[in-house]
Amino acid sequence: MREATGRNDGDRVEMYLASCGRRAGDAWCAAFVNWALEVNNAARAESGWSPSWHPKRRLVWRPSAGVNTATPQPGDVFGIWFSKYNRLAHTGFIDKWGNEYIITVEGNTNDAGSREGDGVYRKRRPKRTIHSVSNWID
DSSP: OBSSSSSSSSSSHHHHTTTTTTOOOOOOOHHHHHHHHHTTTOOOOSSSGGGGGGGGGEEEEEEGTTTSSSSTTTOOOEEETHHHHHHHEEEOOOOEEEEEEEEEEEEEEEETOOOOOOOEEEEEEEGGOEEEEEEEOO
């Protein structure tokens, strides 16, 4: 899926944003997560804000906080910390968990892995870049 003009727009993007009450044109990585869990009848944060997908009660992996209660599984939600914002600022799904790299599926990214991309991509990311992983599938 790709944005219509590369400005957080298009029918699919607006559908993701509407699933959690966000406005057209907003960043949509967390809205994509919300929409995907909603259409699969899974628990969800109902939020278009990345940090809301990583509350303590849902964390399964966050090495900096000593959390490693389970090996992340496909469908778990990962978060990436951005120092510029001093918070989690990008989120998506785990597809495959490896020793050094993980495979993800994420919205509002691109080939370079940006948090302001142009579509939904399957990415290979170094595990060291992942801040935390949460389980939302009950």
